[in-house]
Amino acid sequence: MSELPVVVIGAGPQGLAAAAHLVERDVSVIVVERGRGPASAVSEWGHVRLFSAWPELTDAAARRLLESTGWSAPVSGYPTGAEWVRDYLAPLAGVMGERIRYGATVTGVARQGRDKVVDAGRRSQPFVVHTVDGEGGESRFLARAVIDASGTWGLPNPAGADGFPAIGETAAVDLISYRIPAEISELAGSHVVVVGAGHSATHAVLRLSELARRSPGTRVTWLLRRGSAANVFGGGAGDELTERAALGSRARKVIDDGVVDLVTGFRVAEFRQRDDGLTVIAEDGREVTAVGHVFALTGFRPDTGMLRELRIDLDPTLEAVAGIASDIDPNIHSCGSVPATGARELAQPEAGFFIVGAKSYGRAPTFLALTGYEQVRSVVAHLTGDVVAAARSELTLPATGVCGGSGDFDDNAAGCCVAPAVLQIGARPVSAP
Template sequence: MSELPVVVIGAGPQGLAAAAHLVEREQDVIVVERGRGPAAAVSEWRHVRLFSAWPELTDAAARRLLEPTGWTAPVAGYPTGAEWVSAYLAPLAEVLDEWIRYETTVTGVARQGRDKVVDGGRRSQPFVVHTVDADGRESRLLARAVIDASGTWALPNPAGADGFPAIGESASSRLISYRIPAEVSELAGAHVVVVGSGHSATHTVLRLSEMARRNPGTRVTWALRRGSTANIFGGGAGDDLPERAVLGSRARTVIDDGAVDLVTGFRVAEFRQEGSDLTILAEDGREISGVGRVFALTGFRPDTEILREVRVDLDPALEAVAGIASEIDPNIHSCGSVGATGARELTHPEPGLFIVGAKSYGRAPTFLAMTGYEQVRSVVAHLAGDQEAAARNELVLPATGVCGGSGDFDAAAGGCCAAPSVLQIGASPLSRSRHVAAAPRRSPR
């Protein structure tokens, strides 16, 4: 199998970085990308500004490949998704173009001639990567190893608090979006609800609040599943990612100023469409009514369907690679408190298979680009036989005061580390809100 290539699934930031490391180490590689160009997912959120600075967004091997072409690494500032693509990811993909197959979708990964059940001779067989191109032609790629860097962007979580779509969520899909909006002017005068507590939700709340200030009559409600705002506004001065700290501070300001109504402990159970408006019902019977648009920004989950015929070890709660789950659990860690992970932690019962990047984190929202770059550096060193480099940790993560997600899910306050003093909105004010009303519990329809 030594003559076979390493197949990398996905030409996003981590997939391209993996290819750069493989090329630098003179390892044969094929990158399979279902989009028409590189970083297709990043291009979809091209309007969003990252809170990581340029030095944290480029990979070392990628820089070494690019510099002979006259490319210069950006050294300051916080790019948008579009700027990340145009100034780094697209030039890198151009250098790697001969190794990338675009508009090619991976439909499955297996061992040649053996399904998941078969033990005999399994390790001596190459991987088979099943693909289909834009014209529907099916093919198979043989590989000595597979690096799955396909991400999680294609599978957003639903608004329903139990992990399944809420009652009526699918039927109301015309009024529900699972992406950060690029343009919000069309929502002027409407009542808009944002569901979620992460950075995507915060970005959206801030964008909507700016539009609401310019357009009286626009209402913005931010619905949090958590019973507390203790960790919503970030780590403040304790966060070494200053743009992330600014994001949290701005969110707190719009809440304090009354530009946004904050609803805590609201776990969506049902959507009811009444004419052109929605009523959102919570598990505890509360309602948010007169809603014209919903942005459900509750995170993403990995699509593991293509890996069903190989033996993977995933954490039962996070759907993350089991070897790193305890290090990235959002109940405990933030993206500044997790440690570096490499080839040793990313191994599976199927030797030669690695899941890297955001997909390796499963449902955990604590992933940073620099974490993924360290993963692929270590994995490629391992595949090239350089075990000393594979075991070495070359990553220094920024410190943060931002803490975990659902560990204090029902608590009034608290968390895994000291949180800033924040505005608390209890149950009594919520029941008097002009947008949220207590309602008798109804049986699901």
């Protein structure tokens, strides 16, 4: 199978980085991307500014590849998603050229001629990557190895507190959004609800608070499942990601100023459509009424349907790669306390198949771009037989001093990473990093 390419699923930050490492090691690679351009998921939240600075958003092999074309790496500042694509990801995709197949959605990955049950000759068979294009045309790619960097963007969590859509949530789809809003002017004068405790929810609340300040009659209500808001407002000086710390500080101010109503311990059970708008009902019976729109920003989960004919090992709680689950558990770790994970931890029962990037973390919200770049560096080294490089750790993360854990989910107890006197940051980054 050595003459077959490695197939990378997804032309996002980690997928393109994996391709760069493969090209640098002179390995044939095909990148399959369902979007019509590179980093299509990032482009969908292009209006959001990242809290990671430029040096934390580019991969070493990708930089070397780009610099050979005369490109210079941005050295300072915090880009928006659109700027990340424009100034780094799109140029990197350009270097990849025809190695990237756009408009191709992966529908399945399997071993050639072997379904999940068959043992005989399994390891000697190449992988088959099944795809479909926008017109329904089907294709197959044979691969010596497959790196799944497809992310979790396509499968947001519902507003329902038990992990399933709340009663009436599906029926109210026109009044509920699952992404950070880009255009909010049409919501002026209405009652807007945000559900979620992470950075995406915080970012949405801050955008909506600006609308509330300039448009009288606009109400913003922020619903937290947790019993305390301690994890929302930030780690202050303990967080070396200064933009993230600032996000929490700004959130505290809009609450203190009365611009946003904060409701804790509110676990959504039902949406009812009434003449005056949506009514959001909690499990304990509390109601938030006359709601014009809801932003449910409660995280993402991996879609593993396309992997159903492969033998993979996922953690039953996080739906993360089993080998890294204990190291990334958000009940224990913040994104700054997650150790480096590489080919050894990411290995699957299906030899030659790896899940990397945000998808490898499953439902855990502790992922940063730097951790993904370290993953793909190690995985590609492993696939090319460089055992020493695969085992080596080259990851250095900024200390956060904060935690996304759920230690205070039901009460006001301190969380998992810092002393009770220090406020903690929320659970999920604004973006893929």
